[in-house]
Amino acid sequence: MARAKQAAAAGAKRPPGTAPSPAPNPPKTRPRPPRAPALWKKLRLLQRNPFRLLPGASFCGLVRGFPLLRQGFGLRGAAVAALREGCEVHLLAVLEEWGLCALHAKRSVVQTADVTLVRCLRVKRA
Numbered sequence: 786m787a788r789a790k791q792a793a794a795a796g797a798k799r800p801p802g803t804a805p806s807p808a809p810n811p812p813k814t815r816p817r818p819p820r821a822p823a824l825w826k827k828l829r830l831l832q833r834n835p836f837r838l839l840p841g842a843s844f845c846g847l848v849r850g851f852p853l854l855r856q857g858f859g860l861r862g863a864a865v866a867a868l869r870e871g872c873e874v875h876l877l878a879v880l881e882e883w884g885l886c887a888l889h890a891k892r893s894v895v896q897t898a899d900v901t902l903v904r905c906l907r908v909k910r911a
């Protein structure tokens with residue numbers, strides 16, 4: 786009686802001597818790459834302290850060497866920081882234009898011709 790219930794529950798009869806069909810395999814997931822805590826730590830550090838192109842001490846020494854400041858005029862720290870930031874923005878814009886000139890010429894390296902072209906175009910724009 787118990788076998789009859791099992792056969793009815795299975796639905797269809799199997800031929801004798803055959804094994805039951807295996808359960809379907811679950812879909813395989815891709816293995817996760819190992820986490821890099823050192824990389825995350827470095828990224829957090831760089832986000833806290835932004836990267837500066839111009840070193841602060843040498844830029845401050847350069848600004849203090851201007852003849853106007855030698856005549857007795859002072860310069861606040863915020864003004865030096867603003868000058869430094871403006872110089873960095875200008876430098877990045879020039880470097881980006883040099884790179885665009887090199888890309889336009891289908892090169893990956895900036896050459897002196899790119900520098901002279903950017904200088905010439907900047908003079909004509911102004």
